[in-house]
Amino acid sequence: MKLFPVPDVPEIREGDDLAAIVSERVELRPGDVVCVASTVVSKAEGRLFDLSDFPAGPRARELAGRLSELTGDEKDPRFAQAVLEESVELVMEEPFLLTETRFGHVGVNAGIDRSNVADHDLLLLPKRPSESAERIRAGIDADRVVVTDTCGRPFRHGQRGVAIGWAGMAPARDWRGEPDRDGRELGVTVESVVDELAAAANLLQGEGADGTPIVVVRDFEWGDHGESDAHFRDVEGDFVRQALRNWRYDP
Structure with missing residues (x-):
């Protein structure tokens, strides 16, 4: 798998066509994943x-x-x-x-x-990032587009890239039912592929004044796995959020 930034992306203004900007600067191949920072999506959408x-x-x-x-x-x-x-x-x-x-x-x-x-x-942030991803995907005739953002993580220091929108792919690979190396059947493993792609792209996008908001991931292979549409956890199964609802800060 290879990653490279789309070069010479200009300062994005409201109304700019992100799909055209990508198409003018890089020749995409079948299977490429185009990862676009939410910052430029928001600017183009007038947010x-x-x-x-x-x-x-x-x-x-x-x-x-x-x-x-x-x-x-x-x-x-x-x-x-x-x-x-x-x-x-x-x-x-x-x-x-x-x-x-x-x-x-x-x-x-x-x-x-x-x-x-x-x-x-x-x-x-974009109002509906997955719809934004679909519009970009349609404009560049790409296979897959991911809208990325950076945020912190519970229980860990620092920020990393995450996916907040995607198009042309399921967000996760479902390993449930597949065997591990010892033949035991996996029962809970659902791999958040869009988050992993976003984190990889973020290594090139940077966090400050890098000016590389669009990254192409090439030769990523899904493999022979099932798909899962799960990404944002439902409140009913989010026990951390349920606990936070009853938690009070005591400085």
Whole structure:
């Protein structure tokens, strides 16, 4: 398997055709996976906003006030309002906002970014990343597209790339029912392939001013495995989230 960045990607503006930008710079082959950072997808889709676009309501002011008290840093209630409007659930309210986005991803501050945004205050995640991936896929006639983002991980330091949208492939390989090396049947293993591809692409995309938001994965083989549509865990089976609902921060 090989990975390489699409070269010379310009600064993306609202309305830019990401599919055309890829097609002009690289000749894709059958089976290629095109991994696109959510940052440029959001910019092309006009997901740039200013704090003034989110007048703070009572709940946002309450959250910002509490976080300011806990952290010692002044928190803007307009930012809290943006997080609320992009979320369907506040999984944690303190010492930071952990939320579920409208498309099912759980992350800090609903994934709202304040870096690499030259003329605005905020960059929101794409509204429906899998639909974004499908549009890009159709435009470049690619086999598979993954929209990537970076976020932290429970129980581990640091961030890594994850998939928040995908098209042309199932998100996971299902190993259940296959034997291990000793002939024991696997009972629970479902491999999150789109997350693994996103993490691999993130090594080339970088985290700062690298300017390489689109990476092509070539010669990735699915193998003789089943598929699973599971990716974002259902609340009913997410025991960590259920526990967090009853947890209170004690500084």
